[in-house]
Every structure is written in structure tokens, then in C-alpha cells.
Amino acid sequence: MVNAAPLSLRIADVSHAYRIDGAERTVLDGIDLRIAPGAFVALLGASGSGKSTLLRLMAGLERPRSGRILADDVEIAGPGPDRLVMFQDPTLYPWRSVRGNIALGHDIAGRGDRDAVERAIDLVGLRGFERAWPHQLSGGMAQRAALARALVNAPRALLLDEPLGKLDSLTRLTMQTELRRLWEQRGFTAVMVTHDVEEALLLATRVVVIGGRPGRVIGDIAIDMQAPRHRDDARLLGLRRDILGQLGHRELW
């Protein structure tokens, strides 16, 4: 598990549509973003605004209807192990043990780096559970396993789709710190979808707000604060008010 050079991402005027009940529905409209290598970008927005879709496009799981997505200035033609995804559900393979799940990428690539797998198990703190089946894990542990499954492949970009969305609030706090630590330690580019403003502010170096239907970029805020950040920090509270305002919840504040 060597640290791979972080990936730069360029989303050039991307629009996307889905066919729903025979009608074409535009989901994303004219998204244009440059993501610097090593950044931690939070994609924030109401549900249904197309955040997951944007992430799938970046992963190469789908091709955009129009526009281009470039990774290090090369157009993305499909999914690839330099850009790995972590979903809201751990999506572990139930027939593989924790260790087997973490070794998934190696099995696919046909190489057997046992040491890397063992290090990934330690990295996410799953030592002692490597032989457990996924159904025996708690939600937080399952997400750790999913994280290790991605990290063991030394991805240059990690695309996270509400990875902590289903965890209880205490586990969530632990995992937020963990994610931030791993990002600092491993130096990949992180793009994390979330609908939790506080989470975005605690973790990200940049918050991109997506809103409307179809989704557009309606806010883009750099956060140049070092970790550890404190939730009660006056600057964060100010940013939080701004973002909630952009999302149309000004009256609450």
C-alpha cells in the first residue's frame, strides 16, 4: 500500500439525463468543476439533486450525456482502479470474509499482496475481525471494511457517496475523524457526497453546493482551516449559515 499520487479531476460542462417512464429527465445541468489533486471536496445538496449521479460519472460507471470528465487531463472512458467508490451501504460481498472482501481488488487484478491486505486491516482497525462474515459486523465496522477494500488498492481518488449516512451519530463522529486521518495520511483526492452541512465543514477543504432540479452548482466555498476543526468555531458557524442559505433554509437561522 504505497501512497499513489493524487488525481486531478476536471468536470467540463457535464449534463446528464435519465429516461424515466419514457421521458428524458435532465438530472445534472452544465456542471463545471476543477478538483485539484489531493483536495477533499464535499458535494453538498438536497436529496435528488444529482450528487450520486455526478459521483457515478466521475467513477466512470456511466458516461455523461454531454460534456467530458477528465482525470489528470485524460478523458475517462470507464471505471478504473485509480478512482474507487464507497457507497452509503457497505456493499460487502456476503460470501467473502472481511479479509476476502478487502482482497477483492487484488483478486480482480490477479495479484496476491497479502501484506497490503493485512496492513489495510490494521489501518481501519479491523484486526481480530478479519475472519468474520459481513453479516456479523456492525454498521460502522462494515463501512470500515468497505473503506479498507478501497484503500488497499491505493486509489488516486476516493469517491464517497454518503459513506456515513446510515451510521448512528456516535459511530459517525468516530468515522469522520478516521476518514480525515486516512485522507491526510494517504494523500488521495477525496470527493464526498453528503447532505450533512456540519460533516462537510468538518472534513472538506472545499464545499461544492449543488441544488435545483436539474442539479447545478450553486455554491463553491473553500475552507482553509487546519484540522482538528471544532464544531463551535465561529468561522464554521458562519459558513454553515451561508450554505444553509444557499440551500434555501435562511429563515431557520
Add this chain to the structure above:
Amino acid sequence: MSGLLAAAPARLGATGRRASARRPDWRPFLAAPAWWLAAFVTWYWPDADDFPETALLSRLLALVGAVLFVAALSGRLHRRGPWAVALGLALAAWEVVQAKLLWLKRPFFGTPQDLLDVFVSDWRRLADSLAHSLALLGVGYAAGALLGVAVGVGLGRAPRFRYWAQPVIRLVGPLPPAALLPLAFVLIPSSRLASEALLALAAGFPVAILTWSGIAAVDPALYDVARTMGAKDRFLVWRVALPAAMPQIFVGLFMGLGVSFAMLVVAEMLGVKSGLGFYLQWAQGWAAYPNMYAALLVMSVMCSVLMSLLFKVRDRVLRWQKDGLKW
């Protein structure tokens, strides 16, 4: 957590053992006397008619009693104990009712010694029939299972294949395979080959449908995960779709095995002149009822053992599942 994981089964095991440790359980020791009673009745009470093998039967019953006694001594007769008692008493009752008192109508109801006599005098032909049945079933079922999984994967993952295959399967699949038997015997010159083809068809249909439904139900996110890591179709089929569909595939394999048993008997009765089905029919033709009971016994043991084997395989393959029906 790993302690917790281990604790549940361990605790289950412990209660059984602790109960036996606390106070010696005398109930397993009832089994041997039950069988010895059957042996004694058989030997001491004169038969109502000239039945064969009475002496051998009583000796066998006594021997089983001895084995059960040793089993009880070594503490290996806890769970099966009540069954061993019941079986011994039932045999004794059967012996009294039929061999000693002749209460039930002959020749439809035989005596235990009639049955034993068949195994003693005709074991060669029974064993031969069993071997033939097993061979026919083995080839047909294995071919059907493999074919079924292959077709199911095609239905689940290849739209073009599905387009052409689905209507055919919808038309032919639900047809009871036995209905095709006369046609198969005409079309395929070897009756053995024809039976194997029909067995394969019988087993293949449920396997194909359940493989398909299993693959259709695979969470697409599982494919996405593998695809982002660079997996190609081969990996997606062999290492994602098939393992994910395995619980359903086993349902199909069980259904297929059941249908195969039925098909086997019909094929052996109507076409192949060998096997347990043929033996049954021969026994009926000669009104050899004890032979019929013997063949039925062999057949039910065969089917039961094969079912158990499949359960064993399933428990091994699906050991990652939360729950599992115990057979």
C-alpha cells in the same frame, strides 16, 4: 465481538453437555433392552407359519441391542436415544402382530423375517439395481444441474440469449418430463441415453429458473464495486453473480433432485430394464411383496442419503449465511 460470535454456538453446545454431566441420564440405556425384547420375542415365541430366517433375525436384533448398549455406555446415544427405543419396540410389535399372530392380511403385509430373507437371498440383484439407479441418476442429474446453471446465467446476464431461450423454456419447462418419455424412447435409440436426457431436463428446469431469479436479484452495487476495481465480465459472472445467486441455485438443486427421483422411477419402470424402479415393477408382476418392500426401503435410503449429501454441500458452500435449515 469475536467473543460474542463464538459464544452463541458454544453456549448451545454447553447446555446439552452440562445437563448430562450433572446427573447421569439413564434413558439411553432403554434402547438396548427394547431391541433385546424384540430378539427374545422373535426367538422364543414360535412363528405362526413357516417363515424364513427367524433365527438370523433374532440374532441380528440382539446384536443391534448390544451395539446400542455400547453406544449408551460411551454417551453417544443422547439425541437418537428415544428413536432407538421406539424402533426396537416397533419391531417387536410387528414381529408379534404378523409373525406370531398373523393379524394382517398376507401376502400384502409381510413379516420382518420375510424382509430380511429378501436381503439375504436377493442382495446381489438389489445392489445391482441400486448401482444402476445411482448411475442413471448421477449422470442425468449432474448434466441437468450444470446445464440448468449455465442456462440460468445466460437468462440472467445475456439479453440476446434470454430473448431466444425464454419462450422455449416457458413452453417446455412446465411440461412434466415423464410426458416426454414415450417420444424420447422413439427418438433416441438408447433407452438409457433417453432416460438420462429426460432426467437432465427434469432437473435442469428448476435449476435454470432459480439460477436466473437469483442472478436477477443481485444488488447492482455489487457489480459496480467490482467494475470500479477493473473487473471484466468473466469475474462478474463467476465471482459475483454466481456466488450471490448461490442460495437460490441451491433451492433449484433441491427441487431438481426431487423431480429427478420421480423421473428416475418412471424411466426405469417404462424403459430402462434395470434399476430399483424396474425391480419394483418386477416384484409387483410376481406378487413378490417382500421384495417390493425391500426395494422401497433401499430406494428411500438412497433418496434420503442423496438429499442429505446435497444439504451437506449446501451448508458448506453457504456457510456465510446467517441461518440455515438443518436437515
